[in-house]
Amino acid sequence: xxxxxxxxxxxxxxxxxxxxxxxxxxxxxxxGRHAWTLPGHLRIGTPEEPDSLNPMFAHTDAxxxxxxxxxxxxxxxxxxxxxxxxxxTEIPTYANGGISKDSKSITLHWRHGVTWSxxxxxxxxxxxxxxxxxxxxxxxxxxxxxxxxxxxxxxxxDYTAIVRLKRAYADVLGIFGGGGGSAYPPLxxxxxxxxxxxxxxxxxxxxxxxxxxxxxxxNHGSGFEFEPNPHYWRGPPxxxxxxxxxxxxxxxxxxxLQTHEIDLIQNVAESALARVAAxxxxxxxxxxxxxxxxxxxxxxxPALADVHVRLAIAQAVDWxxxxxxxxxxxxxxxxxxxxxxxxxxxxxxxxxxxxxGAERLLSQAGWLPGRDGVxxxxxxxxxxxxxxxxxxGNEQAEVQMQxxxxxxGVALSIKNYPANFLFAQKGPLYGGTYxxxxxxxxxxxxxxxxxxxxxxxxxxxxxxxxxxxxxxITRLSNDATRTFDRAKRKALYQRExxxxxxxxxxxxxxxxxxxAAYNSDLRNYRPAEYITDFWNSWEWEI
Numbered sequence: 001x002x003x004x005x006x007x008x009x010x011x012x013x014x015x016x017x018x019x020x021x022x023x024x025x026x027x028x029x030x031x032g033r034h035a036w037t038l039p040g041h042l043r044i045g046t047p048e049e050p051d052s053l054n055p056m057f058a059h060t061d062a063x064x065x066x067x068x069x070x071x072x073x074x075x076x077x078x079x080x081x082x083x084x085x086x087x088x089t090e091i092p093t094y095a096n097g098g099i100s101k102d103s104k105s106i107t108l109h110w111r112h113g114v115t116w117s118x119x120x121x122x123x124x125x126x127x128x129x130x131x132x133x134x135x136x137x138x139x140x141x142x143x144x145x146x147x148x149x150x151x152x153x154x155x156x157x158d159y160t161a162i163v164r165l166k167r168a169y170a171d172v173l174g175i176f177g178g179g180g181g182s183a184y185p186p187l188x189x190x191x192x193x194x195x196x197x198x199x200x201x202x203x204x205x206x207x208x209x210x211x212x213x214x215x216x217x218x219n220h221g222s223g224f225e226f227e228p229n230p231h232y233w234r235g236p237p238x239x240x241x242x243x244x245x246x247x248x249x250x251x252x253x254x255x256x257l258q259t260h261e262i263d264l265i266q267n268v269a270e271s272a273l274a275r276v277a278a279x280x281x282x283x284x285x286x287x288x289x290x291x292x293x294x295x296x297x298x299x300x301x302p303a304l305a306d307v308h309v310r311l312a313i314a315q316a317v318d319w320x321x322x323x324x325x326x327x328x329x330x331x332x333x334x335x336x337x338x339x340x341x342x343x344x345x346x347x348x349x350x351x352x353x354x355x356x357g358a359e360r361l362l363s364q365a366g367w368l369p370g371r372d373g374v375x376x377x378x379x380x381x382x383x384x385x386x387x388x389x390x391x392x393g394n395e396q397a398e399v400q401m402q403x404x405x406x407x408x409g410v411a412l413s414i415k416n417y418p419a420n421f422l423f424a425q426k427g428p429l430y431g432g433t434y435x436x437x438x439x440x441x442x443x444x445x446x447x448x449x450x451x452x453x454x455x456x457x458x459x460x461x462x463x464x465x466x467x468x469x470x471x472x473i474t475r476l477s478n479d480a481t482r483t484f485d486r487a488k489r490k491a492l493y494q495r496e497x498x499x500x501x502x503x504x505x506x507x508x509x510x511x512x513x514x515x516a517a518y519n520s521d522l523r524n525y526r527p528a529e530y531i532t533d534f535w536n537s538w539e540w541e542i
Contacts, residue, residue, distance in 0.1 A: 045247050072186075117209040124153075125158065144457075150164065178535060180444045185210065293509040316407070385414070387415050387429075412436070
């Protein structure tokens with residue numbers, strides 16, 4: 001089923017479900033709410049658990065979601081991906097003098113009266129401390145890009161931070177944004193400055209808060225409990241409590257929405273959309289989000305260092321078929337890591353499904369058919385492993401890849417992991433021990449992707465987990481960050497993405513269409529395209 005047809009089917013189901021609610025009417029309490037609604041208490045279901053709550057060390061989307069409740073960044077992203085002042089009182093620009101004419105100095109004006117949840121002042125000194133912690137070689141920071149462009153942060157007083165750069169960096173404000181990539185919120189200097197390093201700090205699992213919510217409990221493997229932060233600068237949130245329940249199985253997640261044990265699923269699995277649409281008292285919202293699924297290829301592995309082999313993998317798999325069957329044709333097929341609605345979106349062709357072409361490429365690379373159908377080179381079989389998280393649909397997609405690659409002479413075994421291990425600092429992905437990896441990555445609003453593809457940012461110095469070291473991509477991705485001129489940046493990204501397509505360090509698969517499903521008593525919940533739907537949690541009501 002194509003995307004448009006499936007979208008029409010989903011819309012019809014949603015209309016019928018909503019019509020059913022108004023016609024039959026779910027049971028309601030005397031206050032006009034559903035009988036199952038807990039006034040003031042929102043219960044969220046999620047399939048994954050964070051690997052850490054300190055974003056310096058965390059690699060999962062689950063961390064971005066939880067941290068949006070706990071921490072106040074310098075800026076937040078709103079529903080559209082625009083900056084919203086948080087700890088800073090305004091967004092620096094050339095016009096307001098916040099960005100110097102040479103683009104090498106950024107002045108941040110700090111909000112007065114902000115405190116940590118323990119009552120200590122939260123000032124510009126905390127930002128300077130955070131920068132020093134991020135670039136400190138004693139800390140296993142997941143990504144340094146942006147932060148290592150800073151020469152100094154001058155703090156003439158508690159309410160002013162002057163960020164001085166080595167050279168112009170177009171996405172510098174993004175590192176102060178609310179989640180994703182190398183964006184880190186200010187950390188508490190008064191608690192952490194005396195530690196030799198932050199790698200094993202108790203703060204990483206039990207942080208104090210600067211945001212709207214206090215972490216009351218992290219019940220590992222089960223979930224989180226939050227209560228309002230009375231010290232939050234906007235005032236306490238409107239809700240009295242938030243519970244986040246970890247439910248790894250997609251069917252179980254929907255069952256708990258159906259039995260009203262939870263109130264919200266941020267992203268319903270494609271296979272469960274029709275089922276969710278039929279639940280009375282549940283509202284739905286569909287929107288494109290900046291999450292892209294990909295097949296990552298470890299270019300540092302001997303068999304995969306040859307671009308012929310990587311291109312053969314791309315051509316041997318029927319990506320459209322997997323999208324249509326496993327993912328129900330619901331998402332938007334992608335050819336790059338720049339969102340299709342971005343000003344910098346490139347025009348890149350899809351890899352064609354060509355089994356005969358894949359076989360020719362493997363033969364050119366010296367991998368010849370063996371007796372059992374698996375190709376061999378210098379006596380070694382072409383045997384690879386693919387890894388993913390245990391999230392819904394992953395193994396189904398991997399099995400299809402396994403079968404189709406076998407037809408080309410590639411033996412593929414499947415070895416999946418919990419998300420908090422796969423994406424851990426020393427896990428298979430960042431540790432470089434995997435061959436192929438099937439997962440979702442996420443973008444911020446700026447198209448800067450240097451940390452993902454530059455040869456200067458391979459782990460442990462960044463998030464280039466394909467371990468591609470191509471001088472041209474490294475130069476192009478860097479040059480694109482050194483000018484604020486959008487026309488010049490767009491041209492550079494066109495060339496960079498074309499080069500990525502040529503070298504095949506990854507196969508881009510789709511941009512995600514997300515459906516959030518939630519108790520229709522919930523108010524002011526506005527899903528966002530970038531990073532997190534929790535960007536305005538202080539406004540939620542139920």
